[in-house]
Amino acid sequence: MLTYKQALDKVFDQISLLPKLEEQVNLLDSVGRVLAEDVISDVNLPPFDNSSMDGYVIKYNPDIRAWNVIGELSAGNYQEFEVDYNKTVSIMTGAKLPKGADTVIPVENCIISGNKITVSENYALKRGKNARLLGEDIKNNSVAISRGTLIKSSNISLAAACGKSFLSVFAKLKIGVFATGDELVSIDTVPVNDQIRSSNLSTLTAMVNEMNMEPVVFGFIKDKLELIESKISQALSTDIDILITSGGVSVGKFDFMQEALINMGADILFWKVNIKPGKPFLFSTFKIGSKIIPIFSLPGNPLSCFVNFQLFVKQALLMHYGIKSTNHFTAKLKSSAQKGDNKLHFTMAESSFDIEHGYFEVDSAGSQSSGSMSTMSKSDCMYLFPEELTMLSKGDWVECIRI
Ligand code: AMP
Ligand code: MG
Numbered sequence: 001m002l003t004y005k006q007a008l009d010k011v012f013d014q015i016s017l018l019p020k021l022e023e024q025v026n027l028l029d030s031v032g033r034v035l036a037e038d039v040i041s042d043v044n045l046p047p048f049d050n051s052s053m054d055g056y057v058i059k060y061n062p063d064i065r066a067w068n069v070i071g072e073l074s075a076g077n078y079q080e081f082e083v084d085y086n087k088t089v090s091i092m093t094g095a096k097l098p099k100g101a102d103t104v105i106p107v108e109n110c111i112i113s114g115n116k117i118t119v120s121e122n123y124a125l126k127r128g129k130n131a132r133l134l135g136e137d138i139k140n141n142s143v144a145i146s147r148g149t150l151i152k153s154s155n156i157s158l159a160a161a162c163g164k165s166f167l168s169v170f171a172k173l174k175i176g177v178f179a180t181g182d183e184l185v186s187i188d189t190v191p192v193n194d195q196i197r198s199s200n201l202s203t204l205t206a207m208v209n210e211m212n213m214e215p216v217v218f219g220f221i222k223d224k225l226e227l228i229e230s231k232i233s234q235a236l237s238t239d240i241d242i243l244i245t246s247g248g249v250s251v252g253k254f255d256f257m258q259e260a261l262i263n264m265g266a267d268i269l270f271w272k273v274n275i276k277p278g279k280p281f282l283f284s285t286f287k288i289g290s291k292i293i294p295i296f297s298l299p300g301n302p303l304s305c306f307v308n309f310q311l312f313v314k315q316a317l318l319m320h321y322g323i324k325s326t327n328h329f330t331a332k333l334k335s336s337a338q339k340g341d342n343k344l345h346f347t348m349a350e351s352s353f354d355i356e357h358g359y360f361e362v363d364s365a366g367s368q369s370s371g372s373m374s375t376m377s378k379s380d381c382m383y384l385f386p387e388e389l390t391m392l393s394k395g396d397w398v399e400c401i402r403i
Helices: 004-015 153-161 199-210 225-236 257-264 302-320 373-378
Strands: 022-026 055-058 066-073 087-091 103-106 110-113 116-119 143-145 166-170 174-180 214-221 242-246 267-271 282-288 291-298 328-333 344-354 359-364 381-385 397-402
Touching (some): 004 267, 174 225, 199 302, 257 291
Parallel strands (some): 066 087
Antiparallel strands (some): 022 166, 055 087, 110 116, 282 291, 328 397, 381 397
16 A cells, blocks of 8 residues: 555646646735745835934944934935034934944934933944845845745735735636535535535535635535546536545445546546545546546545545645645644554644743644544644554654644
8 A cells, every 4th residue: 555655746746747827916815825926126125225223323433432413314204414423313213324324323322412412331333233224135136035935924025015016826726526425415404314414525615715726616416326427527527627526435335436437537546545544545637638637536534535635635736836834843742642553644633832842732632533523623733643653652752734
């Protein structure tokens, strides 16, 4: 059976063939999208030498510690002053430095008397202190934000300062989703007898949205070979880039997904991965001319379905766009854990930050039954329980993936 790494490599081989089309979006709609252009600055940042403190601006001379105040400058209200040794201008944060000046003494280090100031005895003067120089953050015409950056609110300031009210980002991939199961009813129905609400369809749609991709929902169908075949055919006849299915990939008598895919002409790349939950994951592709549609067939158990999406769909797409920060972190385990197999376990868990010691701690969020939606709902991460181990002790360091 494939290891997680082997399976992910096979998935990525196919995902990396997907097109990377580009589109323009408003700056404020770009958060969560992947930048498809290098953002080039059309100005120097800062655009002029300016003060980083409220204080007095001087022309540095190590031997001078007293000055005459000849005026005042605040941000956006520049006036010409000629600052020479012995002269100073009162200056506010962000104000452009006057001609000749290079250094700012913070107001709290000055002794003011009328229109004269002296610097406090213990203050060490240094040329250039508290002055921010033209272009020291970003030079005009240079790359401010690189193509392939996952845009966060922390990028917006720089993009805006570079005059970008629109950004080119990679277009959303269209991801089709459908579920299978005789037991399924829609979530706005009250289930009776052995029915259950098709929660996976909502989860999958939510995860696609969360990745800033476009979900195309094809609903759910019964466990009938012909129905599954015609649903696959319906989905593949649209312009989707990826297809995700839920249910019917185990070894039950009514698990028809693999057979249906084969009948429809899909190439099965692998079935089953040495992980828990989500072992029965089935991965195939469908060729239409030169287009290849990767098909992720996930188990119906809600936790398996969720974890498979995180491990394969999300991970492979992040790799496709070259996004390095994949939400991996290490944490100290809060309670011991055991397992009796050689699978790689992804334990749904809750993390917390220990401020006193400066590290993350993590604990299982409850029952790891693959049907446990309450555990899933409480979790903010998964921790990895490696193949070769059967025991983890309290205090062990474990790898975690934020979800
Ligand atoms: P399957 O993978 O089809 O064998 O389903 C495994 C388990 O997941 C069964 O208990 C199903 O009732 C449940 N299940 C299947 N499909 C869904 C779905 N769309 N939403 C929630 N649970 C499901
Ligand atoms: Mg089923």
